[in-house]
Amino acid sequence: MTGTPTKPLNVLIVDDSAVTRAVIRRAVKLCGLPVDECYEACNGRAALDAMASLRVDLVLADLNMPEMDGFEMIRRIGDDPRLAGTPVVVISSEPNAAAFAAGRRGVRGCLPKPFTPESVRDVLVAATGVARD
Amino acid sequence: MTEATTVPPATPPGALRDAFRNLAAEAFARAAETMAFVTAVPLDEPGDAPPDALRVSVRFGGPVAGKLELAAPEAFGAMLAANLLGPDGPPVADAAVDTLKELANVTCGVLLPELARRGPIGVGRFEMGVPCAGALGGGSAWSDFTAGGTVLDADGFKVAVRVSGAL
Numbered sequence: 334m335t336g337t338p339t340k341p342l343n344v345l346i347v348d349d350s351a352v353t354r355a356v357i358r359r360a361v362k363l364c365g366l367p368v369d370e371c372y373e374a375c376n377g378r379a380a381l382d383a384m385a386s387l388r389v390d391l392v393l394a395d396l397n398m399p400e401m402d403g404f405e406m407i408r409r410i411g412d413d414p415r416l417a418g419t420p421v422v423v424i425s426s427e428p429n430a431a432a433f434a435a436g437r438r439g440v441r442g443c444l445p446k447p448f449t450p451e452s453v454r455d456v457l458v459a460a461t462g463v464a465r466d
Numbered sequence: 467m468t469e470a471t472t473v474p475p476a477t478p479p480g481a482l483r484d485a486f487r488n489l490a491a492e493a494f495a496r497a498a499e500t501m502a503f504v505t506a507v508p509l510d511e512p513g514d515a516p517p518d519a520l521r522v523s524v525r526f527g528g529p530v531a532g533k534l535e536l537a538a539p540e541a542f543g544a545m546l547a548a549n550l551l552g553p554d555g556p557p558v559a560d561a562a563v564d565t566l567k568e569l570a571n572v573t574c575g576v577l578l579p580e581l582a583r584r585g586p587i588g589v590g591r592f593e594m595g596v597p598c599a600g601a602l603g604g605g606s607a608w609s610d611f612t613a614g615g616t617v618l619d620a621d622g623f624k625v626a627v628r629v630s631g632a633l
Binding site: 349350352356397398399426428449 | 497547550551555564565572574575578579591593596
C-alpha cells in the first residue's frame, strides 16, 4: 500500500461506546488519509457480520466489548481466509493491549486510550503506509 | 493534584488503601484531562450528593481484583459528551451515560499499570471488564461511596472516585 496511488479506504470502527466511535470517526475523516466509507460496529460480532458483506480495508478495534470482545474478533479475522489480510489497529484502554497487538498477525498498530486526534492520524499513517491527501 | 504516590513494601493496610485511593484520583484526573479537556481537583469535603448521580463501575482482575467506580451527575457526562463531540457533532443516544462509562473505562486503564508500577502488588497481567452504569441511589449512598474514595471538582461538577475489592 505504499508509493502508488490507491483507492480510498473503507474503515470499520469497532467500539461499544457510540461517543468514542464518533470521536474516532471524526479523527479518521480529518487525518488526511483517503477515506471513502466509515462503518461502525458496537462489538466484535457486529463487526464480523459487517465484514461478511462490506469491503473493509482497515479495522479500528477496541478490546473490551460485550457479546464478543476485540481479542476474539481479531483472532477470528486472522483465522478467516477471506478476512485475514485486513489490517487492524487496536484502540483500547486495556493494559495488555500493546502486548496483545505486538504478538498478533494482522495487527498493524496499537493506540492507547485516552488518545488525541493527532495520535489517531499517526497510527493510521503508520499502519496503512498510505500517503495523506 | 496529589503528588505522585509510590508505596513501599510492608505497608500497613490503611496506608495501602490511602495510596490506592490517591492513585485512583490521579488516574481519573489524567483521564478526564486527556480525554475531554476537563480539570479535576480533589475537594477537602464530600458535601451533599450531586443531583441525578450515577454510579459507573469497571471490574478488574489479575494480581489484585476489584472495581474502579465513579459517582457523578448525569449532567457531567452530558458536558463531557459535548466536549468530545463538539458543537457540530452527530447526535448520540444516551451520550451522557455512554461518556461516563467510557471515562470509567479509560480511568481504569490508566490506573492498573500504575497499581502495578507504584503499588506493592508485583508484576502481573491485569484484565478489565466492561463498564456498567446505574443510579447511585439516595439516602446515605453518596456518603457511603465517598467514605472510601476521593471527591473531586471536575469543571464545576462533583465527581467521586474509588477503588474497592481485594486491596
